[in-house]
Amino acid sequence: MGLSKSDLFSKEHNEIAALARAFAHPARVAIVFHLLETKDCINGELVLELGLAQATISQHLRELKELEIIRGTIEGTKMSYCINPDKWFEIKQVFDTMFDQFEQPTDGDCC
Amino acid sequence: MGLSKSDLFSKEHNEIAALARAFAHPARVAIVFHLLETKDCINGELVLELGLAQATISQHLRELKELEIIRGTIEGTKMSYCINPDKWFEIKQVFDTMFDQFEQPTDGDCC
């Protein structure tokens, strides 16, 4: 069948998966990196930067926006997008916590 | 059309996306968390833990294994999986670097 019976999994696991999904496509990674560098951009700029159609980029932007990773404000006839600092730190926190969960197996080698 | 014209994107962006994909499904997140906690587990244990079929979990394990996030060794008729420490730290590094790329917009508010 299809996708994720999300009620099988804990809220935490579902949330991490949802956040990871945001970065699970190179176009969205590229968009985020572009925003990290220029801290201000428009859809059209990205259409030139990446080689994707306007509709496609708009769709990726919407996904990032729905997760509140980015914010957009209308700037005349253009749009200005930027990283949402609060969410950015929240995500960083979530992943940091996960990565720090790992303990080196001091005793023997496990496998 | 379909998926990612991965040659449109930089090697770095593709790699981040591939790593993020590993965590982009709650079942895989749950598996990783289970390994983080018990640092040793078998497929069958996970079938009880999560509510998925044996074949499904085996498939998720394979994806994690292909990315070298986990390793598995044969233990009699069972399998013993564990986190791959080297890869774990590498991934942590990749994400840390990305998250630290963000600079708070000191001057004005951008959007």
Add this chain to the structure above:
DNA sequence: TAATTTCATCGCAATATTACGATTATCGAG
């Protein structure tokens, strides 16, 4: 050796994602 246990793989169905052309809505310029 035959039965059992455990996991991987195959093949397929169901669903999600990605991509894009076409259309629509909004704003600024003339």
Add this chain to the structure above:
DNA sequence: CTCGATAATCGTAATATTGCGATGAAATTA
């Protein structure tokens, strides 16, 4: 108000992902 520019949305095709039953392979046990 009309036109041009810009980005969101719609509809749809192509592709990827998930999930699982059935089957297969390898080791253990009886």
